[in-house]
Amino acid sequence: MSHAPILTIRNLSAVFQNENGGLRALDDVSFNVRPREFVCVLGPSGSGKTTLLRILAGLIPPTSGSFTFGRGRQPSIGMVFQQANLMPWRTVIENIKLPLEVNQMDEASARKKAIEMIELVGLQGFEDSLPRDLSGGMAQRVAIARALIHDPDLLLLDEPFASLDAMTRERMWTELSRIWQARQKTVIMVTHSINESLFLADRVLVLTQRPGKIKMDVAVDLPRPRKDDIRYTSNFGKLARKLRGAIE
Amino acid sequence: MLKRFFPILLSILTFLLGWDLLTRLSGIPNFILPSPLSVWSRFLRAMQDGSLLHHTAITLTEIVLGLIVGVLFATVLGYALAKSRALEKVLSPYLVASQAIPVIAIAPLLVIWLGDGILSKVVICALIVFFPVLVNTIVGVRSVPTALYDLMNSLHASRAQIFWKVEAPASLSVFLGGLRIGATLSVIGAIVGELVDAESGLGFLLQLGDFQYDTPMVFVAVFTLIALALMLYGAVRLLENKFLKWQN
Ligand SMILES: Nc1ncnc2c1ncn2[C@@H]1O[C@H](COP(=O)(O)OP(=O)(O)OP(=O)(O)O)[C@@H](O)[C@H]1O
Ligand SMILES: [Mg+2]
Numbered sequence: 001m002s003h004a005p006i007l008t009i010r011n012l013s014a015v016f017q018n019e020n021g022g023l024r025a026l027d028d029v030s031f032n033v034r035p036r037e038f039v040c041v042l043g044p045s046g047s048g049k050t051t052l053l054r055i056l057a058g059l060i061p062p063t064s065g066s067f068t069f070g071r072g073r074q075p076s077i078g079m080v081f082q083q084a085n086l087m088p089w090r091t092v093i094e095n096i097k098l099p100l101e102v103n104q105m106d107e108a109s110a111r112k113k114a115i116e117m118i119e120l121v122g123l124q125g126f127e128d129s130l131p132r133d134l135s136g137g138m139a140q141r142v143a144i145a146r147a148l149i150h151d152p153d154l155l156l157l158d159e160p161f162a163s164l165d166a167m168t169r170e171r172m173w174t175e176l177s178r179i180w181q182a183r184q185k186t187v188i189m190v191t192h193s194i195n196e197s198l199f200l201a202d203r204v205l206v207l208t209q210r211p212g213k214i215k216m217d218v219a220v221d222l223p224r225p226r227k228d229d230i231r232y233t234s235n236f237g238k239l240a241r242k243l244r245g246a247i248e
Numbered sequence: 249m250l251k252r253f254f255p256i257l258l259s260i261l262t263f264l265l266g267w268d269l270l271t272r273l274s275g276i277p278n279f280i281l282p283s284p285l286s287v288w289s290r291f292l293r294a295m296q297d298g299s300l301l302h303h304t305a306i307t308l309t310e311i312v313l314g315l316i317v318g319v320l321f322a323t324v325l326g327y328a329l330a331k332s333r334a335l336e337k338v339l340s341p342y343l344v345a346s347q348a349i350p351v352i353a354i355a356p357l358l359v360i361w362l363g364d365g366i367l368s369k370v371v372i373c374a375l376i377v378f379f380p381v382l383v384n385t386i387v388g389v390r391s392v393p394t395a396l397y398d399l400m401n402s403l404h405a406s407r408a409q410i411f412w413k414v415e416a417p418a419s420l421s422v423f424l425g426g427l428r429i430g431a432t433l434s435v436i437g438a439i440v441g442e443l444v445d446a447e448s449g450l451g452f453l454l455q456l457g458d459f460q461y462d463t464p465m466v467f468v469a470v471f472t473l474i475a476l477a478l479m480l481y482g483a484v485r486l487l488e489n490k491f492l493k494w495q496n
Contacts, residue, residue: 058401059398059402074404077402077403081395083395085396085399087413087414088494089417098413099403101409102405102413150403
């Protein structure tokens with residue numbers, strides 16, 4: 001594994017204009033991400049986590065600071081939003097192949113890839129269902145398949161499991177970590193859950209209250225694959241206590 | 249099939265029967281309220297001498313051209329207004345003012361300006377169609393969820409791709425609602441124009457029948473207009489059924 005960073009973030013700040021001057025959402029955030037690293041970002045509500053992802057996705061410009069990608073060019077991005085954010089008029093398979101359509105791949109290859117992705121996220125039999133006929137967990141899996149299908153350089157996940165019930169969520173953790181290991185992606189994932197971050201991440205960044213600064217940068221050296229009972233190990237407990245202490 | 253249409257059939261039959269009885273029992277003269285049978289035989293005669301088809305074709309041409317022109321302008325302008333608050337601020341006083349004037353009031357003016365031929369009717373028709381389609385286009389485009397723009401932007405989609413893959417399908421339902429209203433109004437537009445001054449068309453036929461005390465002819469023209477309006481309405485419903493399957 002190469003250790004040259006794929007993503008270098010330097011002194012990133014974000015200020016939103018409002019009536020009383022400006023609201024500082026992110027303050028001087030710097031960190032590097034290595035290729036294939038799974039980074040979780042934890043932090044209290046309003047600490048600028050979504051803002052950070054939106055900047056990295058190129059949806060809004062930072063107020064100051066910079067971020068550069070290792071390969072020099074604009075990376076392709078797979079993004080999973082907090083809500084599944086599917087197109088209600090498209091079927092499951094049509095939603096999943098959207099990124100390939102945008103990249104103007106021919107229809108036959110796009111369909112073939114979409115079918116592979118459907119198998120990867122375990123949605124066989126629902127190819128032609130509409131989003132309104134899916135459960136929250138299934139919709140979120142469609143969103144994940146859609147984020148992966150064009151083999152993006154960078155995967156940005158914004159609390160992708162927040163709207164799911166506890167059981168579905170834990171099943172999704174297992175699926176995501178399986179997919180991540182199979183596909184070897186670089187991932188930045190925002191979450192509110194310490195357990196979730198310890199279950200999935202190589203590394204956890206904790207942000208402070210608004211304006212968000214990096215308060216703690218913790219390596220998660222738990223063995224993989226991580227099974228459900230990992231939470232009862234002493235190492236897990238130690239890391240969890242450390243993170244809990246860092247989050248106000 | 250039979251079961252579905254039975255109530256409609258029954259109500260039409262009852263209506264015709266009631267109408268027939270009224271003309272028989274009340275002693276109202278035929279030139280004031282013709283019987284269904286005399287209307288029917290007038291209809292057959294107008295079909296045989298080709299006059300009905302001729303005038304219907306003229307009116308239908310005016311309607312279709314008026315619809316195309318009105319919808320085209322309304323859609324393009326509606327999209328521009330939905331996208332630009334500045335443009336909306338500049339133009340909305342004119343648009344609202346234009347709606348304060350009933351088209352019927354300016355129809356004679358348009359006929360003076362544009363002549364008593366088909367052009368003035370097309371323009372009147374387009375004017376009457378314009379507003380509901382414009383308003384619904386604006387509402388439709390504004391209702392596109394911003395999250396879907398984020399999705400497309402994260403995939404580096406082009407403006408054209410965003411239009412065809414998000415804006416058009418997302419606003420289609422509201423847009424077709426406007427078109428449905430516009431389609432029925434377009435019939436009124438053409439007739440208003442023809443009643444002001446025309447050499448042909450169903451409005452002309454209507455007036456001719458009126459002058460000649462050929463009341464059955466007036467009825468034939470009115471029923472043909474109803475059929476046209478229903479046909480246009482049905483055409484939009486077909487579009488809705490085809491493109492909005494995901495909604496119902
Ligand atoms: N487009 C915007 N315009 C103005 N203010 C914004 C905008 N987006 C975010 N903010 C503000 O910036 C701050 C950080 O928002 P952000 O959504 O990044 O927080 P977050 O860490 O994702 O919070 P949560 O955990 O609740 O999702 C908040 O105070 C928010 O109100
Ligand atoms: Mg957020």
